[in-house]
Amino acid sequence: MSFDRISHRPLPPVPDRLWIGGAWRTASGGGTFGVDDPANGSELARVADATSEDAVAALDAAVDAQAAWAATPPRDRGEILRRGFELITDRTDDLATVMTLEMGKSLDESRAEITYAAEFFRWFSEEAVRVTGSYGVTPNGAGRMLTMKQPVGPCLFVTPWNFPLAMGTRKIGPAIAAGCTMVVKPASATPLSMLLLAEILAEAGLPDGVLNVVTTRSTGEVVGTLLQDSRLRKLSFTGSTEVGRSLVEQSAANLLRVSMELGGNAPFLVFADADVEKAVDGAMLAKMRNVGEACTAANRFYVHRDVVEEFTTRLTERFEELQLGHGTSGADVGPLVDASTRDKVADLVGDAAERGGVVRTGGEPVDGPGYFYRPTVIADVPDDARILREEVFGPVAPIVTFDEDDEAVRAANDTELGLTAYVFTRDLDRAIRVAERLETGMVGLNQGIVSNPAAPFGGIKASGFGREGGAEGIEEYLETKYVALATGA
Ligand code: NAP
Numbered sequence: 001m002s003f004d005r006i007s008h009r010p011l012p013p014v015p016d017r018l019w020i021g022g023a024w025r026t027a028s029g030g031g032t033f034g035v036d037d038p039a040n041g042s043e044l045a046r047v048a049d050a051t052s053e054d055a056v057a058a059l060d061a062a063v064d065a066q067a068a069w070a071a072t073p074p075r076d077r078g079e080i081l082r083r084g085f086e087l088i089t090d091r092t093d094d095l096a097t098v099m100t101l102e103m104g105k106s107l108d109e110s111r112a113e114i115t116y117a118a119e120f121f122r123w124f125s126e127e128a129v130r131v132t133g134s135y136g137v138t139p140n141g142a143g144r145m146l147t148m149k150q151p152v153g154p155c156l157f158v159t160p161w162n163f164p165l166a167m168g169t170r171k172i173g174p175a176i177a178a179g180c181t182m183v184v185k186p187a188s189a190t191p192l193s194m195l196l197l198a199e200i201l202a203e204a205g206l207p208d209g210v211l212n213v214v215t216t217r218s219t220g221e222v223v224g225t226l227l228q229d230s231r232l233r234k235l236s237f238t239g240s241t242e243v244g245r246s247l248v249e250q251s252a253a254n255l256l257r258v259s260m261e262l263g264g265n266a267p268f269l270v271f272a273d274a275d276v277e278k279a280v281d282g283a284m285l286a287k288m289r290n291v292g293e294a295c296t297a298a299n300r301f302y303v304h305r306d307v308v309e310e311f312t313t314r315l316t317e318r319f320e321e322l323q324l325g326h327g328t329s330g331a332d333v334g335p336l337v338d339a340s341t342r343d344k345v346a347d348l349v350g351d352a353a354e355r356g357g358v359v360r361t362g363g364e365p366v367d368g369p370g371y372f373y374r375p376t377v378i379a380d381v382p383d384d385a386r387i388l389r390e391e392v393f394g395p396v397a398p399i400v401t402f403d404e405d406d407e408a409v410r411a412a413n414d415t416e417l418g419l420t421a422y423v424f425t426r427d428l429d430r431a432i433r434v435a436e437r438l439e440t441g442m443v444g445l446n447q448g449i450v451s452n453p454a455a456p457f458g459g460i461k462a463s464g465f466g467r468e469g470g471a472e473g474i475e476e477y478l479e480t481k482y483v484a485l486a487t488g489a
Pocket of ligand 1: 158159160161162163167185186187188189216217219220223224238239240241243244246247260261262263264294295296391419459463
């Protein structure tokens with residue numbers, strides 16, 4: 001197959017306006033902005049460029065809808081989510097085309113994200129009816145203690161471009177299940193998937209005003225305006241640690257409930273007793289899923305000296321089999337999202353090579369329009385290389401050799417970030433000991449993917465706080481109210 005940066009599919013019909021209070025509206029200033037295909041830089045569509053006034057209108061709609069939505073029977077909320085799951089599944093083909101065109105990854109990867117995204121609706125359709133409270137007797141026997149769970153209230157969701165649908169559904173699903181209303185601000189590089197989701201949820205029967213979608217290029221101003229509005233009760237953000245820090249600070253003014261899903265710097269540890277072929281399979285997933293643009297992407301490979309050459313050689317061979325090209329062309333690896341992401345990858349690879357790393361394959365961008373970077377393996381990466389500290393967000397596997405378990409664990413923890421880690425070993429004791437010592441919110445044991453809607457996803461340290469998915473996911477959208485009841489001794 002030859003390299004091809006031209007789309008093989010047209011853009012399916014997608015809404016291009018703001019979704020506020022159950023109506024499609026143009027931006028109050030009349031502005032629009034372009035959405036580009038990262039494989040060739042061509043403009044795919046133009047969408048409404050919301051002002052702060054539009055954002056306030058979206059919050060007005062969410063506030064107006066909140067009381068009735070909270071009072072809607074949990075089963076009804078769950079059934080809407082279930083219909084949402086079914087409609088997303090039915091429309092996978094259109095959604096995958098839209099996602100690939102705006103974000104770049106292959107159609108197979110987009111379909112996988114759509115399945116993952118839809119599963120959050122199925123999971124939380126089942127959780128909606130399992131929200132309970134408690135009943136207890138006070139220690140002195142003179143009273144009773146009741147707790148009840150109630151929706152937090154209107155929420156703001158700010159989502160990134162790398163998983164344009166799933167990073168939305170894992171907030172929207174539990175919020176709908178819990179009875180919260182919301183304003184969603186998708187990334188400006190990839191707003192189309194979220195606009196299509198708004199259309200799908202309306203078709204699923206979601207009442208007007210429960211979900212509102214605001215696309216904008218005036219991001220800081222629009223988000224800042226909403227954070228200053230005391231009617232907002234919760235912020236859930238997925239994105240970079242740098243922006244997350246600033247949003248936590250801004251959320252302090254109104255003491256918002258906050259969930260933060262931030263950057264990662266995942267270590268991938270391969271011990272001497274690992275099944276190397278299985279580790280290479282895991283590395284392909286942990287590194288190459290989403291063209292390396294995932295917060296869970298393996299960022300640093302620590303491999304025991306006894307197996308490092310075998311692992312490096314096999315990984316290099318597998319990378320060289322990958323076909324680059326437009327995501328709709330049948331290629332395995334699409335472009336990176338934009339020029340600055342590609343240039344950062346090139347910069348970090350250049351730094352590692354200058355400091356003594358050996359580029360075994362790749363190591364350069366593809367010339368011409370679009371933001372392609374060749375899958376790259378760098379061996380013998382020295383400790384001082386920036387790529388071991390900074391999130392590379394691209395198809396690059398830097399490999400470091402280790403001798404002792406302690407050395408590997410220390411190196412893995414030597415980062416301010418703590419989202420995911422991967423461990424490959426056939427020794428159960430070692431697996432548990434290492435998993436316990438890793439300073440991350442998640443660990444993949446002999447597998448290169450951890451994401452699962454039924455499991456609690458999230459990080460520690462500068463990777464954020466809060467959990468999405470699993471039984472924990474809905475708690476982010478619930479307050480506990482305690483009722484003290486005097487009964488007499
Ligand atoms: P980003 O630059 O932080 O952007 C994320 C979102 O924040 C976008 O909607 C963006 O809007 C918005 N934003 C940017 N600047 C803002 C500001 N000053 N005030 C308010 N909102 C602002 O991150 P990204 O480049 O899209 O995504 C990549 C990052 O997300 C990586 O670090 C990755 O690890 C992390 N991530 C984490 C998880 C997780 O679950 N932990 C999952 C996926 C990604 P615009 O698009 O309009 O700029």
